[in-house]
Amino acid sequence: MKYIFISLLLTGLIYSQQQQHIPWPSHADSPWPTTRGDAQATGRSKFVGPRTPNVHWRKDMPLGIMNGPVIGYNNELFVGTRAANTSGAGVNYLYSMDKNGNSIWTYNTHGWRANIAGPTIGNDSTIYFYSLGSGAAGSGGLYALNPDGSLKWNNTKFITIGSTRFVPIAKNFNLIISGFDTLYIVEPQNGIVLDSVQVPNLAEDNIVFSNGGDTIYFFTGRLGTQDPKKLNAYSVNGEHLWSVDFYWSSHSKGVPVVDNSNRIYVFVTEDPGLSFLYRFNSEGSVNWKYEIRHGLSGNYSNYSSPTIDRKGNIIFYSYTSDSGYVASVNYYGNLNWQTNIGHYWEDGAFVNGGLVCDAEGKIYCGSSSGASTNFWCLDSNGTILWKLSLEGYEYDTSPAINSEGTLYIGTHLGSLYQYHERNLIAINDEGMSVEDENQRMTFRLYQNYPNPFNPSTHIDFMLMERTNVSLKVFNALGQEVKTLVNEEMIQGYYSRIFDGKELPSGVYFYELVTDKTRITKKMILLR
Numbered sequence: 001m002k003y004i005f006i007s008l009l010l011t012g013l014i015y016s017q018q019q020q021h022i023p024w025p026s027h028a029d030s031p032w033p034t035t036r037g038d039a040q041a042t043g044r045s046k047f048v049g050p051r052t053p054n055v056h057w058r059k060d061m062p063l064g065i066m067n068g069p070v071i072g073y074n075n076e077l078f079v080g081t082r083a084a085n086t087s088g089a090g091v092n093y094l095y096s097m098d099k100n101g102n103s104i105w106t107y108n109t110h111g112w113r114a115n116i117a118g119p120t121i122g123n124d125s126t127i128y129f130y131s132l133g134s135g136a137a138g139s140g141g142l143y144a145l146n147p148d149g150s151l152k153w154n155n156t157k158f159i160t161i162g163s164t165r166f167v168p169i170a171k172n173f174n175l176i177i178s179g180f181d182t183l184y185i186v187e188p189q190n191g192i193v194l195d196s197v198q199v200p201n202l203a204e205d206n207i208v209f210s211n212g213g214d215t216i217y218f219f220t221g222r223l224g225t226q227d228p229k230k231l232n233a234y235s236v237n238g239e240h241l242w243s244v245d246f247y248w249s250s251h252s253k254g255v256p257v258v259d260n261s262n263r264i265y266v267f268v269t270e271d272p273g274l275s276f277l278y279r280f281n282s283e284g285s286v287n288w289k290y291e292i293r294h295g296l297s298g299n300y301s302n303y304s305s306p307t308i309d310r311k312g313n314i315i316f317y318s319y320t321s322d323s324g325y326v327a328s329v330n331y332y333g334n335l336n337w338q339t340n341i342g343h344y345w346e347d348g349a350f351v352n353g354g355l356v357c358d359a360e361g362k363i364y365c366g367s368s369s370g371a372s373t374n375f376w377c378l379d380s381n382g383t384i385l386w387k388l389s390l391e392g393y394e395y396d397t398s399p400a401i402n403s404e405g406t407l408y409i410g411t412h413l414g415s416l417y418q419y420h421e422r423n424l425i426a427i428n429d430e431g432m433s434v435e436d437e438n439q440r441m442t443f444r445l446y447q448n449y450p451n452p453f454n455p456s457t458h459i460d461f462m463l464m465e466r467t468n469v470s471l472k473v474f475n476a477l478g479q480e481v482k483t484l485v486n487e488e489m490i491q492g493y494y495s496r497i498f499d500g501k502e503l504p505s506g507v508y509f510y511e512l513v514t515d516k517t518r519i520t521k522k523m524i525l526l527r
Contacts (some may be wrong), residue, residue: 017312017331019260021046022211026169026188028121032400035118035166036305036354040207040258043307045401047359050377050427053386056406058422064181065091065410065424067072067118067165067221067397075099075402078127079424080115082412086477094119094129096149099402101424105149105201111140113207114415118397120167122188126152128167132271142167142177144191150237153191159186165206165255165354165397170236171213176219178205183238197238201227206255210282217256217264223302231256231266231283233235242284246270254305255354257314263287265314275299277316278304279333288333292318301368303396305354308359309380317351318364324349326363326378337382341365348373348390354398366395366409371451371524375409375425383450392447392509392521393423405429413522414507418478421520445519447513448498452526455501459484461512462493470513476506484510500525 022040027033027491036043064082071077077097083126085092090112096104109115111134120128125147131140141156147250158177168176174194175186181202185195201220208217216274220243221229229246257265262282268273268289277293277300292298297320306316312331319325324347327338342349350369361380367373373390393411400408404427413420444462451457459471481503484496498510505527511520 014082019044019308019312020263022260023212024169024171026123026171026173028125029458030072030121030124031402033121034169035120036071036208036255037356037400039213040211041206041208041255041305041354042257042259043305043354043356043398044309045356045358047358047401047403048360048405049362049364049401049407050405050429051362051385052429053377053388054389054427054429056426056428056430057101058425058426059097060419060421060480061410061424062418063096063114064072064414064417064420065397066114066412068118068410069097069165069400069408069424070121071400071402071408072121072125072127075404076104076408077101077400077408078121078129079410080117080119080131081127082114082116082195083415083418083420084114084132085112085418086416087418091279092131092210094127094143094145095132096127099404099406101426104110106142106509107145107151109140109143110200111146113140118166122169122173124247126188128169128188129300130158130167142175142191144188153194154187155186157193157404162381163405166431167203168209168216169205170209170216172236174236176207176216176236178202180204183234185236195238197234199232199234201230205253206332207330208256208258209236210258211260212262215262215282217258219253219256219266221421223253231264231277231280231284233475236465240467244280246282251401253302254300257308258305259312262323263306265306267292267304267316269299275318277314277329277333279314289334290329290335293369294318294323294338301352302352307355307357307363311361313361313380315355315357315363317355319344323352324363326355326376326382328382339378339382339384341376341378341384341387341488342374345370346372353396356361356398358401364399364407365397366390366411368394368396372432372447373411388425388427390425391422392523393420410521413509413520414476419474419508419509419511419520421518443469443512443514443519445521447521448510448523452501452524454525454527456497456499456501457523458495459498459510460493460495463489463491463514466490467514467516469494470511472511474511475503476508481508498523
């Protein structure tokens, strides 16, 4: 009997670690209906993602991508924009595409400011998203679109909201919206505010749900201020349940993550500067905390979030002064492994977006900044399977995995740059890339060196055939500041020097154009 009891106890412990997808009737039953994948923000896909960095296609999204894409029914993609449209057109967009990146429809938000928050897809295929708008009548706020891209409703009360990762939809189908010091409950059919609750120091933070859908969790306390920092639990009707005080001026603005036992995972910095991954119980008590430390130091990125694999392991990113790490702790807070993914700056091993894992435990993450930028895939034991160059573009969100195992990555260069190219990336393991082989072999453009530079830097490129070549440098507003090459050139390796001695410090972009294609990379002038 004793052995039977121990066996049952162990079985119960093993079962308690297993993580399952929580059905969410108000979400589309699709592969990735919201930016973090589900209402608990676990970042866990039900499908197996790519084991190789085989680029299936790249698509130009001229205004960049901050959050998304998300995936609706039939593997349809939805994505907003990162950059304001300062071209004078006075418009910005939300895009719908098929799984191969072909346009289905484009919605014009009638305002030049960006749609940086990721959309959320309802069970009836309604698309909910925020737009910062322009302040003009009929632009900006919270939108609901019909499946064909036509407007269902627009509530301009929420015109200032846009820094959250997604639009939270409760199980009862109401939208729970966080504004400045106020929590709003919005009905989904017409966008009418049903109720509002004052929440001190609430600032457009991300909201996640308990498994049953009756409780929401979110942070209060603005970064960089003396606001009290707290993790809060409220009912979906706006009743305050509990709060946990954080006693340090900086806390995670990443998304809280909820497991199948309604335990909540967040990053916390404690005085005198110690950083921890905390697990809170559903009533707000501390279950355990894991100190983030590599050698003598360790910290987390303010907007990063962990992911939970199906075995209950919690995987997160952290960094030191010179290196970035991905680490895994088990369900009880003990370290499984930690992997150094590269130099903090030189390799772009700074991750400020949420990690994602697939059905077999592979982990995906990407650079938010650096001299070069990359995207990584690690296996469930922490071994780096592949690293893909993001060609100087930045990644600040979570990737999405469709039902066929295709991984989608959205990247950007900045909030004013309007000439993004090859910045929506689809990766899968099936067959060869469908990218134009002639395009891929026309030239190679290398990262400038040194980078950052003061005042000059080398820009190298290689041509595989005779072609017309233009090499230009632009500032962060997209204005041309220098033409380095504008002529026909033969096959070969070339180097040009860019001298920025008369220019102010900042981010610049260099663009190489041939008869067949173009590519852009980022560099930094730092005095």
